[in-house]
Amino acid sequence: MKKLLNNPVFNNIFWLFLDKGYGALLTLYIYAKLATYFGTTTFGVWNYIISFASLLPAVASLGLNYIIIKRLKSNPLLSDKxxxxxxxxxxxxxxxxxxxxxxxxxxxxxxFNSDLILVIILLFSSQIVMNSNIYIQKNEANLQNRKTVIARSISLTLFFxxxxxAIQWALDIVYFALLTLLEYLLFFIIIKIKEDHKLKLPSTYIRKKITPSLLKEGLPLMLAAITTTLYLKIDQLFIAxxxxxxxxxIYAASARISEFLYAIPVIVSNVFFPKIMKAFTKENIDKMLYQMFAIVLILAIICVLIISTFSDIIIEVMYGKEYIQASEILKIHAWSIILMSLLVTSSKYILKINRQDIIFKRELMGLTSNIILNFLLIPRYGIKGAAWATLISYSVSSFFSNFFFKETRPLIKKQFLSIYYILK
Known part of the structure; x- marks a missing residue:
């Protein structure tokens, strides 16, 4: 057990799960409180604005999240620049x-109305601040996620x-948007205080050497992030x-629960990613892929079974009887956790082989199918149709798309056999 705790991979998985677990509890609690406080209509408006704002980091991240980690691992001398x-x-x-x-x-x-202009500006600004926090990637590259967890927990707790x-004082919706912006600002300030690095632009020569390659390498991932965000949120835009x-x-209340659990594959794959990047032999890479797939699939299956069994209780306890219709949506939407696990983890291998274009193409297949299905299903089946559209489109991007590319076909076998491999 001591050896396991000292292992940097499992140590960082522990810290990230601690962060997400604690964060999810507080965030889901306040989210449920807001749902009750706002009521279904105002809560729908709030989620529509957030869905729109979530497009900002997809574009403005420039696809650099994992590129930064790769560069920091391969060029430590240029890390500050x-x-x-x-x-x-x-x-x-x-x-x-x-x-x-x-x-x-x-x-x-x-x-859209004039009363919401300030809310929109504040929520968009919060995404600018969060998107600019490059120290998250720095800590991931150095397997020092503990720093990120501490900074995030402090800001999250205070603003919780x-x-x-604000709910107790019956404040207007604009104050909740302001608190969201200030929370992200505090998170950035705390994580920056612990860094020796100064945000000083390097010389023009260095910028010309580094910037074009960063943008070129990140472009396919940026396009993939845009398509991913669109088909994570486009269902809510279509419903509106x-x-x-x-x-x-109603739909956002159920989708939020399963979306929080998407953090499981993200955490596990983020911890494995630096190790996969350093592995050179096929045997080592395969071993890590089997481990990564097995961990996320086991966790995802457990989550889906719990949610499917207790969805009525979960919705009623969290949101109240006003949102009980969300239970049926949650039962459908929860299965997307397994598919999202396959999508996120397999993308790390694609980054390893420098085929970022495949990530974009897979996401584009999923987005295209989602748009078509939303057009067909929402007018006929309402929000249940949106849930089925999401689930089917995730299966397209996470699994069926692998058949179209020679490089990803071996992943199909690893995804299927990963749990058996670990048990054996």
Missing amino acids: ILSISFYLRLFTGTITAIILFITYTILNIN ILKLL SFTNNNDVG
């Missing part, structure tokens, strides 16, 4: 993207208390267009 360039690139792109999204939001004119007080804000609130 890589971090500084990445920060300013993402800050600039985030600001431009926020302006474009705001203009697009007003043109679409769905859930403030949001509860085809039905009403009440249905958006």
Whole structure:
């Protein structure tokens, strides 16, 4: 047991699960409180704005999350320069993207009125701040996720208390948007204080050497992130267009629970990723892939079985009887956790072989199928149709798409046999 605890991989998995577990408990609790406080209609508007704002980091991250980790591992002498360039690139792109999204939001004119302008600006600004926090990737690269966990936990706890007080004082929706922005700002400040690195732009020569290669390598991942975010959130955008804000609130209540559990494959794969990048022999790579697939699949299956069995109780306890319709949606949506686990973990191997274009193509297949299915199913089956559209599209991107690429076909066998391999 002592040897296991001292292992850097399992040690970082522990810290990240501690972070996500603690964070999920607080965030889900406050999310449920907001759902009850706002009511289904206002809660639907709140989630529609958040769904729109979530497009910002997909674009403004420039696909650099894992590229930064790769570069820090392969070029430690240039780490300060890589971090500084990445920060300013993402800050600039985030600001431009926020302006474009705001203009697009007003043109679409769905859930838009003058009273919500400040809410939209604050939530968009919070995404700019979060997207610019490149120290998260630095800690992942160095297997020092403990630093991230401590900084996030401090900011999360403080603003959890403030949001509860805001509910107690019956404050307007704009104050909750402001608290979201301030929470991300505090997280960035705390994590930055513990760093010796100064956010100083390197010389023009260094910028010209590093920046183009970062952008080129990150482009397919940026496109993949955009498509992923779209088909994570586009169902709520479609529901708002085809039905009403009440249905958006009901659907978002159930989807939020399964989306929180998407953190499981992200955590495990993020910890394995630096190790996979350092592995060179096929035997070592295969061994790590089997381990990674097995861990996420076992955890995902356990989560799905619990949610499917107790969905009625989960929804009623969290949101109240007003949201009981969300239980049926949750039973469908929960199965996407398994598919998301396969998608996220297999992407790490694709990054290893430098075929970022495959990640984008797989995500594009999923997005295309999701858009078509939403158009077909939501008008006929309502929010249940949106849940089935999400589930089917995830199966397309996470599993069936692997048949189309020579490089990913071996992953099919590993995904199927991973649990048997570990047990054996």
